[in-house]
């Protein structure tokens with residue numbers, strides 16, 4: 001893709017990665033992604049904000065063939081998908097100054113061996129004049145790393161938000177269409193931002209006093225009207241959970257599946273929504289999205305030897321790491337002899353700080369008493385959701 005203007009003096013540069021299917025060798029990217037850099041030309045100075053993943057450095061360097069002179073390069077975030085091509089850009093422009101914050105400088109030097117004399121560090125709220133334009137640097141900690149910051153053009157009301165408010169989406173269009181981008185934006189939030197929910201809210205609050213007419217994120221399309229994505233982030237991070245149970249499960253010989261089926265029907269009968277995922281085929285990103293607004297998580301697992309199925313260990317670990325807003329958790333499943341299912345899964349989901357509802361574990365094929373216990377679990381979940389006023 002060629003460089004294209006997003007406003008009179010700001011140009012999108014960067015790379016659309018149509019083929020990337022995993023981020024951090026973990027997160028599924030069914031819609032690909034993009035690494036966005038932005039060139040801002042002031043009356044006196046020219047600045048490039050961020051670079052691209054080093055795998056796409058040639059794309060950025062070809063776009064920069066049209067840029068004779070660069071005064072500054074801003075590093076908003078030290079993760080490699082934005083910073084990995086900084087050395088190549090600094091080599092192309094030997095007089096360009098790398099502008100970043102002290103924490104990012106430390107990380108960039110650890111990862112990229114950039115010499116000290118190339119840096120200029122900026123404080124939160126510090127400004128930099130490009131002549132007719134003033135850039136203000138706004139620290140946005142923990143969306144995604146502790147050093148992450150945004151950049152704001154005071155005259156144009158454009159916010160370069162780095163990872164914050166982005167989406168993993170490859171597309172030819174430069175601008176976001178709400179109905180098209182929302183699915184990928186929610187997936188991106190679930191996988192990357194959800195562990196930092198409190199910081200999402202703090203950073204939205206921090207930006208509340210700033211007029212933001214356009215958001216240029218480092219991944220995905222540009223928001224010409226960013227209101228909807230900022231409202232969505234506030235709802236995802238701070239809104240109440242929904243009257244919904246997520247059931248990620250594995251069944252090896254059908255016993256756990258019978259229990260999951262029974263629980264699904266029992267919850268539906270009690271007016272509780274259910275989203276269930278067979279972990280042998282599920283897309284982890286879809287599971288993560290479902291966790292964004294679920295009030296309860298029930299993991300279904302058979303015993304493998306004496307522990308839970310490894311795929312449920314993975315999802316329990318992921319849920320503990322992503323820290324969704326679920327208030328209640330439980331486990332259903334089947335075992336043949338001794339089992340440590342509750343011990344193992346319970347430890348992994350402990351970071352959620354959710355109330356643990358009595359698990360239901362059947363020895364072998366679930367009998368009537370086991371299904372009655374599942375009915376009690378469904379009663380409890382429905383009552384808890386009702387007491388919490390969830391809708």
Ligand code: FEO
Pocket residue numbers: 077079080081082144145163218219
């Ligand atoms: Fe897109 Fe945290 O890097």
